[in-house]
Amino acid sequence: MKVSGRLDxxxxxxxxxxxxxxxxxxxxxxxxxxxxxxxxxxxxxxxxDDYWFILLRSVAQSSASATDRFGVVRKCGKATSRGVVEAVxxxxxxxxxxxxxxxxxxxxxxxxxxxxxxxxxxLESR
Amino acid sequence: MAVxxxxxxxxxxxxxxxxxIDRRSDWGDAxxxxxxxxxxxxxxxxxxxxxxxxxxxxxxxxxxxxVVGMNSGxxxxxxxxxxxxxxxxxLDLARIRLTGTQGDTMCDAANSLHVxxxxxxxxxxxxxxxxxxxxxxxPFRISKSEAAEMLDDxxxxxxxxxxxPPSCECVK
Numbered sequence: 001m002k003v004s005g006r007l008d009x010x011x012x013x014x015x016x017x018x019x020x021x022x023x024x025x026x027x028x029x030x031x032x033x034x035x036x037x038x039x040x041x042x043x044x045x046x047x048x049d050d051y052w053f054i055l056l057r058s059v060a061q062s063s064a065s066a067t068d069r070f071g072v073v074r075k076c077g078k079a080t081s082r083g084v085v086e087a088v089x090x091x092x093x094x095x096x097x098x099x100x101x102x103x104x105x106x107x108x109x110x111x112x113x114x115x116x117x118x119x120x121x122x123l124e125s126r
Numbered sequence: 127m128a129v130x131x132x133x134x135x136x137x138x139x140x141x142x143x144x145x146x147i148d149r150r151s152d153w154g155d156a157x158x159x160x161x162x163x164x165x166x167x168x169x170x171x172x173x174x175x176x177x178x179x180x181x182x183x184x185x186x187x188x189x190x191x192x193v194v195g196m197n198s199g200x201x202x203x204x205x206x207x208x209x210x211x212x213x214x215x216x217l218d219l220a221r222i223r224l225t226g227t228q229g230d231t232m233c234d235a236a237n238s239l240h241v242x243x244x245x246x247x248x249x250x251x252x253x254x255x256x257x258x259x260x261x262x263x264x265p266f267r268i269s270k271s272e273a274a275e276m277l278d279d280x281x282x283x284x285x286x287x288x289x290x291p292p293s294c295e296c297v298k
Contacts (some may be wrong), residue, residue: 086150113156114150
């Protein structure tokens with residue numbers, strides 16, 4: 001039977017790691033940039049959207065400070081994959097700090113209409 | 127005031143079968159090319175499995191039961207949830223058969239609304255997605271504040287998913 005909620009379960013568990021998940025996400029991001037930018041520059045970068053969705057929302061829902069969570073999430077804002085940008089936008093909504101809401105408003109004019117609509121719906125529900 | 131199922135579904139006036147989606151992008155966007163959108167939604171939401179879970183909802187109360195039931199296993203009982211709704215007609219036209227089976231949430235009322243959906247041929251899911259795209263109905267979100275409202279409502283009703291009541295009044 002196909003059941004939904006697999007991503008939710010992973011986010012619930014990983015977000016319990018607090019500051020550690022922030023640290024891990026920072027390290028992972030640096031390694032990812034190093035790998036794809038320097039070690040395999042000839043290969044097309046194809047991020048795993050599910051992985052980034054789980055990682056960023058776990059960071060956003062963790063007990064780390066809003067400043068730390070925002071710092072990690074904002075670094076991924078330049079992603080080109082819809083799935084990763086979706087994770088960034090949802091995570092900004094999870095953090096919901098003043099900085100996060102200001103950042104989220106920038107996505108209202110995103111070139112992908114899906115992202116712009118998602119940002120609008122999150123802001124409307126506040 | 128209860129969170130209104132009707133206002134979430136827009137023009138649809140029929141009861142719906144709700145499918146929770148993990149991420150909004152799984153359903154794609156109205157701006158996407160329709161057939162590639164259907165292929166993406168089919169693989170992201172339905173995969174190649176034989177059977178998938180749906181929850182029937184015809185009233186605001188039933189929507190609350192489904193939301194509280196689905197959140198009962200989460201770290202927070204007020205998590206936001208995204209749903210896409212299918213009408214009986216859309217499921218029939220896609221040749222998807224429904225069988226009533228108990229759900230596995232902590233809410234008995236939600237469990238009684240659960241059905242297994244079984245496609246009769248390989249194109250059923252894609253056809254279902256295309257039908258809903260054609261209707262211009264999009265997924266809807268239950269926000270954290272709406273989930274909190276529903277939780278309070280279910281607590282008042284003595285739902286055992288959110289309390290330890292002497293009797294659970296929401297089971298029909």
